[in-house]
Structure formats: structure tokens, C-alpha cells
Amino acid sequence: xxxxxxxxxxxxxxxxxxxxxxxxxxxxxxxxxxxxxxxxxxxxxxxxxxxxxxxxxxxxxxxxxxxxxxxxxxxxxxxxxxxxxxxxxxxxxxxxxxxxxxxxxxxxxxxxxxxxxxxxxxxxxxxxxxxxxxxxxxxxxxxxxxxxxxxxxxxxxxxxxxxxxxxxxxxxxxxxxxxxxxxxxxxxxxxxxxxxxxxxxxxxxxxxxxxxxxxxxxxxxxxxxxxxxxxxxxxxxxxxxxxxxxxxxxxxxxxxxxxxxxxxxxxxxxxxxxx
Amino acid sequence: xxxxxxxxxxxxxxxxxxxxxxxxxxxxxxxxxxxxxxxxxxxxxxxxxxxxxxxxxxxxxxxxxxxxxxxxxxxxxxxxxxxxxxxxxxxxxxxxxxxxxxxxxxxxxxxxxxxxxxxxxxxxxxxxxxxxxxxxxxxxxxxxxxxxxxxxxxxxxxxxxxxxxxxxxxxxxxxxxxxxxxxxxxxxxxxxxxxxxxxxxxxxxxxxxxxxxxxxxxxxxxxxxxxxxxxxxxxxxxxxxxx
Numbered sequence: 106x107x108x109x110x111x112x113x114x115x116x117x118x119x120x121x122x123x124x125x126x127x128x129x130x131x132x133x134x135x136x137x138x139x140x141x142x143x144x145x146x147x148x149x150x151x152x153x154x155x156x157x158x159x160x161x162x163x164x165x166x167x168x169x170x171x172x173x174x175x176x177x178x179x180x181x182x183x184x185x186x187x188x189x190x191x192x193x194x195x196x197x198x199x200x201x202x203x204x205x206x207x208x209x210x211x212x213x214x215x216x217x218x219x220x221x222x223x224x225x226x227x228x229x230x231x232x233x234x235x236x237x238x239x240x241x242x243x244x245x246x247x248x249x250x251x252x253x254x255x256x257x258x259x260x261x262x263x264x265x266x267x268x269x270x271x272x273x274x275x276x277x278x279x280x281x282x283x284x285x286x287x288x289x290x291x292x293x294x295x296x297x298x299x300x301x302x303x304x305x306x307x308x309x310x311x312x313x314x315x316x317x318x319x320x321x322x323x324x325x326x327x328x329x330x331x332x333x334x335x336x337x338x339x340x341x342x343x344x345x346x347x348x349x350x351x352x353x354x355x356x357x358x359x360x361x362x363x364x365x366x367x368x369x370x371x372x373x374x375x376x377x378x379x380x
Numbered sequence: 381x382x383x384x385x386x387x388x389x390x391x392x393x394x395x396x397x398x399x400x401x402x403x404x405x406x407x408x409x410x411x412x413x414x415x416x417x418x419x420x421x422x423x424x425x426x427x428x429x430x431x432x433x434x435x436x437x438x439x440x441x442x443x444x445x446x447x448x449x450x451x452x453x454x455x456x457x458x459x460x461x462x463x464x465x466x467x468x469x470x471x472x473x474x475x476x477x478x479x480x481x482x483x484x485x486x487x488x489x490x491x492x493x494x495x496x497x498x499x500x501x502x503x504x505x506x507x508x509x510x511x512x513x514x515x516x517x518x519x520x521x522x523x524x525x526x527x528x529x530x531x532x533x534x535x536x537x538x539x540x541x542x543x544x545x546x547x548x549x550x551x552x553x554x555x556x557x558x559x560x561x562x563x564x565x566x567x568x569x570x571x572x573x574x575x576x577x578x579x580x581x582x583x584x585x586x587x588x589x590x591x592x593x594x595x596x597x598x599x600x601x602x603x604x605x606x607x608x609x610x611x612x613x614x615x616x617x618x619x620x621x622x623x
Contacts, residue, residue, distance in 0.1 A: 143456040261470045268457045271448060272467065275420050276523060277441040323503060325457050 114348045122242045123234045123301075123344055127358075129249040130298040130310065131340035135332030136256055137291050138315030139325065144267055146291075147312055148198060149186060152205035154295050154307040156182045158212025161229065161299070166219050172244040175296050182208070183292035187285050232303030232355030235347055241300055248297040255290050263287055264325065301340070303355035313362035314339055317369040335365050387426070389414050391582040396560070396575070398526075401553045403573035403589070404562045406601055410580040412562040413449075416529045420446055432527065445520020447513060447530040455505055461515045462500045465490050468522030490518040494548050510541025514548060521552075528552065530561040546572050569593065 114120040141150050157175050164174025186201055193200040216226065228236065237245075256263070262283045265273045274280045295307050302310050318332035343358030350357075389411035396402055404412050417423045419430055421437035432440035445468070465487045466479060479487070491497045494514035499507060504515055513533045520528050530549075534542050542565075549559055553574075560577070563569070569576050570589040578584040578592065584600045585592040 143454065258475045261466065261475075264457065264459070264463065265467045265470050267454060268459055268464075269448070269453050269467065271422075271452055272446065272519075273470075274422070275441070275444070275446050276468065276470070278470065319458075323458060324463075325459060328458070 110349075114345070119235060119237075120344075120348065122237050122239065123347075124341075125242050126234060126237050126245050126301050127340040127344045128337055129245050130301050130358075131314075131337035132333045133249050133252045133294045134298055134302075134307070134310040135314035135318065135336035136253065136329055137294050138311040138336075139318065139329045139332050140263065140267055140287065141291070142312055142315050142319065143325070147308065148201060149190075149288075150291065150295065150311050151308045152186065152201045153179065153182060153292050154299065154304045155205045156208035157292075157296060157299065158209050158229075158304060159215055160212075162212045162215040162219070166215070170238075170240055170244065171300070172241070172248075172296065175299070176248075176293065179292040179296045180289050183288040184285055187288045191281070227353065228303070229299075230303050230305045230355075231353040232299070232301050232306065232358070234301035234344060234354035237300055245297050245300075248293050252290050252294050252297070255286065259283065259286065260326075301343075301354055302358055303353070306355035306359045309355075309359035309362055310336060310339065313359070313366050317362075317366040320366075320369050320373050335362070335369075339365055387581075389418075389579070389581060392428075392579070394577060394583060394586040396558060398558050399553055399556050400558055401549060401572075401574045402558075402560045403569045403576045404560055404579060405564070405566060405569060405576055406579035406584075410601070411582075412579055413531055415579060416446065416531055416560070416562065419527075419529065420444055442523065443525060444527045444529060445517075445523050445525030447516040447520065447528070447533055449531045449535065450509070450512070458503050458505065460501050460503055461491060461496060461507070461518075462487055464504055464515050465518045465522045468519040486522050490521040491515070493521055493552070494518045495544070508537075508541060509535075510537040510545055513537065513545055517545075517548065517552075526557060528557055528559045530559070532562050532564065534561075534563055534565055542568075566593070 115124065138150075141147055157179050160175035160178025161171045163178070164171045167174070182204075186204065189200040189204070190197045225233070262273075262278060265276075265278060266280050266283050266287075270280055273283075295311070298307050298310065314335035315328065315332040317335050318328045318330075322328040322331050339362035340358050342361035342364075343352075343354050346352045346357035346361070347354040392411075392415065404415065406412055414423065418425055419432065419437055421441065430437050432443055437444070466483070468490070469483055469486055488497060488500065491500055494517050496507075496511060496514050496518065499511065499515075504512055507515065513530070517528070517530070533545060537545065549561070553559055561573075570593070573589060575587060576589045576592060577586045578597055578601055580601045585594075585597045
């Protein structure tokens with residue numbers, strides 16, 4: 106029976122761990138992605154993922170989980186990028202581009218110097234969800250809880266500063282503080298997803314499900330919820346493709362997310378013409 | 381007010397009584413938005429002082445409500461009228477997306493004051509330009525502002541909707557609100573506003589429209605194009621030689 110193909114992978118404990126991580130990533134990335142696509146922060150998200158490589162390499166070097174080393178580094182990078190957005194005189198894209206490419210290069214140099222590190226660079230870049238450890242699962246769950254709770258608690262502030270930053274400032278809101286909190290939360294979501302989606306394709310899960318959701322919903326809050334639902338479908342699809350076809354998980358999830366976007370786009374156009 | 385070494389607004393002295401409806405007129409770049417930004421405490425002033433109800437603008441936050449120009453919003457966010465008005469009562473410690481019954485009451489009352497309660501759950505982008513202006517006006521009411529600044533609120537608004545907006549503003553003025561609106565529509569200033577503030581990098585005049593909108597003031601404001609506004613009536617298109 107075909108249904109066995111759905112259940113069968115989860116007879117293995119590593120697949121249960123992968124499932125938990127896949128669902129977490131599927132929820133949190135599009136949740137923040139809804140803000141990212143509307144605030145034109147896609148390049149910033151991509152930069153955060155790439156700039157985390159030195160932190161990941163340092164963690165591997167000293168033999169700790171990539172979460173422990175990369176989280177402080179990612180928070181610092183988020184705050185520096187946030188500062189550059191507000192203060193850069195050379196243009197924010199230029200400033201972000203310089204930081205992102207130089208830190209990514211530094212990460213590769215570190216990995217090449219410390220060649221005793223047992224790591225597949227391909228896994229780091231493209232993700233390997235089937236290799237998550239018990240510690241990774243707990244770290245992902247804790248980070249996801251922090252991200253979801255913060256996003257819910259500060260929903261009104263995040264929406265206000267995104268829709269009307271000047272109005273928010275006038276009304277007395279601490280726009281800079283909430284902006285920085287948002288960037289830190291975004292960086293945490295990216296770090297918690299790197300193991301499953303990989304550095305290069307984090308952007309895909311951040312943006313594509315949220316963009317598909319925007320096509321199908323009328324309000325921003327509905328887009329956040331729908332985006333997360335699409336994200337979970339995409340990450341679970343990626344998980345199955347990785348298990349059955351031995352594809353790298355990042356590209357599998359990215360292509361699943363793109364498929365969802367295309368289906369939604371065609372359905373919307375068809376529905377519009379039908380009416 | 382200064383931007384770098386350039387003085388962009390100078391010699392502006394006026395005092396507005398509570399409950400006044402004031403039109404702020406002047407050419408593009410004349411300093412209308414800059415004046416509003418200074419009153420909102422967003423730009424520092426090089427010399428002189430601004431007092432809002434006797435206090436510094438930065439200490440008067442909450443007292444002043446602002447309805448910005450359309451392009452200042454990020455319209456990629458699909459928000460409802462309810463959400464926009466809710467922003468007026470969003471503070472640093474307003475946690476979670478749920479709204480208390482008290483806040484719901486404030487939102488509904490504010491929208492009914494601008495005659496848009498029935499559109500409360502509609503997306504703001506689906507409303508007409510005039511209705512949008514009223515939603516943002518409702519946001520200032522929810523905020524509890526006593527002084528309302530509207531930056532070119534008639535821009536892109538048809539005549540009928542402008543009249544509806546003016547009716548709403550008059551009602552708010554009768555409730556004791558002090559209202560300043562930047563506008564380019566000189567032909568209706570006399571009918572719509574109690575007073576007019578004329579700005580062109582400095583204060584050219586301030587007072588009742590009928591008294592202060594003289595030919596000299598118009599020339600000071602708009603230079604050689606001034607007659608277009610003052611004398612633009614049927615059969616008379618701003619040229620002195622046409623009768």
C-alpha cells in the first residue's frame with residue numbers, strides 16, 4: 106500500500122528527529138519570511154546565512170555544536186547589518202554585500218586551514234536533514250519556540266514599524282529596538298535552519314512559501330499562517346525526497362517550495378479567468 | 381530649521397488657538413512637511429523654539445497625531461482598517477496580537493467618528509483615497525491626539541471625498557481638536573479653513589484666509605505664477621488684462 110511509504114521512514118529514530126526539525130523549519134522561516142518579502146529584506150536574509158559560515162567553522166574547530174558557536178556570531182552580524190541599514194553612506198546593499206561576501210570567504214578559508222574537520226562542505230551549503238543529532242533537535246525546538254513566541258508577543262510592534270516606521274516613531278515606539286529584535290530573531294531562524302536547508306538555500310524557504318501565501322490570502326496575518334503551512338508541506342516533501350531518492354535536503358525543500366508557488370500561481374490565475 | 385548648512389525654514393512665528401482648523405499652504409519645497417516634522421520632534425531646530433501645549437515637541441508625543449502622505453507607508457503589507465487604527469494604541473508594551481475589549485471599543489469609536497465603522501475589516505488598500513485618509517485620521521483619534529497634522533490629505537482625493545473629509549474635520553474641530561492641514565488647493569482655503577499659514581522657506585503670512593491671502597502674499601508664495609490661484613474663476617484665468 107502506498108500509505109506505507111508515508112509511515113515507513115518513521116520506523117527509524119533518525120527520521121523522527123528529521124521530521125521534528127523539518128516541521129520546525131517549515132513553520133519559522135515563512136513566518137518571518139512574510140516580513141522579509143514585504144520589507145525587501147531578502148538580500149539581508151541571504152547575507153545573514155552566508156555570513157554565519159565563520160561562526161559555523163569556529164564551532165566545528167573547537168568541537169562544539171554549530172548552534173553554540175554560530176548563534177552569538179549570527180546575533181552580532183544581525184546587529185551590525187541593522188546598524189548599516191540605518192547609517193551606511195555607501196548604500197545598504199553595497200555595505201551588506203561587502204560584509205556578506207567577506208565573511209563567507211573567511212569561513213571557507215577557516216575550513217580549508219583546519220582540514221582535520223570532519224565535515225562535508227556540501228552538507229553545510231546544501232543541508233543534510235537526515236544527519237541531525239538529538240542535541241540538534243532540542244536546539245532547533247528551543248530556538249523555534251523563542252522565535253514563534255517573540256513573533257507573537259511583538260506582532261503589533263513588528264507590523265507597525267514595518268508598515269509605517271515614521272508613524273511608529275511619532276507615536277513613541279522604540280523603532281530601532283524593535284527593528285534590532287526582529288533582525289536577531291531572523292538571524293536565529295536562519296541559524297536553526299542551516300542544518301536542514303543549508304546556507305545557500307535558506308533564502309528559498311524564507312521567501313518562497315511566504316510569497317505563495319501572499320498570493321492566496323487577503324491580509325498579512327493570514328499570509329503568515331498560510332506561509333507556515335506551505336513551509337511545512339515543502340520541508341516534509343524535501344524530507345521524503347531526501348529519504349527515498351537520497352537527494353540533498355536543501356535543494357529538495359527548495360524545489361518543493363517552488364512547486365507550491367507555481368501551483369498556487371497557476372491556480373490563482375485559472376480561478377481569476379474562470380470568474 | 382537647517383539641513384546641513386542650508387537654512388530650509390526660517391523666521392516662522394505663529395501661535396494657534398485650541399480648536400482651530402488651519403490650512404498650511406505654500407509651494408513644493410516651501411517647508412510644509414518640514415514644519416510638521418519639527419512639530420513632531422523628528423527634526424532638530426537650529427534656533428528658536430516650538431511649544432506644543434506649552435511643552436517641547438519631544439515631550440508632547442501622543443498629543444500630536446500625524447496623517448502622512450500616501451507614499452510614506454509600505455503598501456506591500458495588506459492591513460485592515462482595524463489594524464491601522466489599532467496602531468494608534470500600540471505602545472512599547474502592547475504585547476500579543478489580541479486586543480482587549482477596551483481597545484476594541486476605542487478602535488470602533490474612532491472609526492465611527494470618521495464614518496467608516498462599516499469598513500472596519502476591509503483592507504485599507506481596497507478603500508478610496510479619501511476613505512484611507514479618514515482611516516489614518518481615526519488612528520490619530522485612537523491615539524488620543526489633541527492636535528492633528530495632515531500632510532496633503534487632499535492629494536489624489538476627488539471633490540466629493542474632499543468635502544466628506546472636510547465635514548469630518550469640522551466635527552473633530554467642534555470636539556476641540558486643533559487641526560493643521562498642508563494643502564495645495566488655494567481656491568477652497570477660505571471656505572474650508574478658519575486660518576491659513578503661508579510658508580515659502582519662511583512664514584509669509586498667518587491669519588484669516590480672507591485677510592492674509594493678498595496679492596503680495598501670493599507673489600511671495602508663488603512668484604510669477606501667483607495670479608493663477610487668486611484670480612482663477614470662470615472666464616478669468618489669472619491674467620490681469622482679461623475681464
